[in-house]
Amino acid sequence: MNFFNHILKSSDKKNAVFFSRLKKITELNPVSKEVYQRAFTHRSSNLKDDDGNLINFERLEFLGDSMLSIVVSALLFEKFPNAKEGTLTKYRAKIVSRENLNSIGKNLNLIDFLDTESKINFGDNIHGNLLEALVGAVYIDRGFKKCQYFILKKIVGDYVDLDQLQHMILSYKGLLLEWGQKNKKIVQFKTANDQGLDPKFNYSTGVYLNDKLIVKAREISKKKSEEKAARRAYHAMNIKSKI
Structure with missing residues (x-):
């Protein structure tokens, strides 16, 4: 099914609820709604663009992973001016660890937005994957500054205690x-x-x-x-x- 036809097929009420909840999560107004639809489209939906390319959240997930890394790195660099490189690396790993991102994604109930044709159990990693895809979508839609705001306020700010990073156990x-x-x-x-x-x-x-x-x-x-x-x-x- 063509991606744009798929979006049009969705009910206006369903889309309104989707973007209303998304706005509460990000505290940002979505501009390009298509990119957020893509951020929650699983490959099992088998959606394609006009050129036959598969459409799913995986590319946005890749982008979001990179955005999280750079924004968190800059934050830690400023927050801990005397910390050595090894310490900063450990702190960043704790914040962007798969377990931590999965936990945050689960708390945000991002799985509720997932568009998929499959009924299988995706496992815990789907929560973190969707969070990264959402970060990537925010960057594409609103640019670096707004994406940075979303990461710092709604992800790190709400779910990470920077003063307790030293005691946070990764494994x-x-x-x-x-x-x-x-x-x-x-x-x-x-x-x-x-x-x-x-x-x-x-x-x-x-x-x-x-x-x-x-x-x-x-x-x-x-x-x-x-x-x-x-x-x-x-x-x-x-x-x-x-x-």
């Missing part, structure tokens, strides 16, 4: 392994397929300290299972007071 697993290396402790993660009573949780992870089991956790993926187990071990071992 419990990484933190646990780093602690083990510093303290000459052997920290191991042993993960296996788990067909337990709950079919949603397919993986089970045990965290071992010097070959002694500390905690276990189950999740829907290997990565999530290991991260959940690491978080439990972090608290069970009171790692915070030992770093």
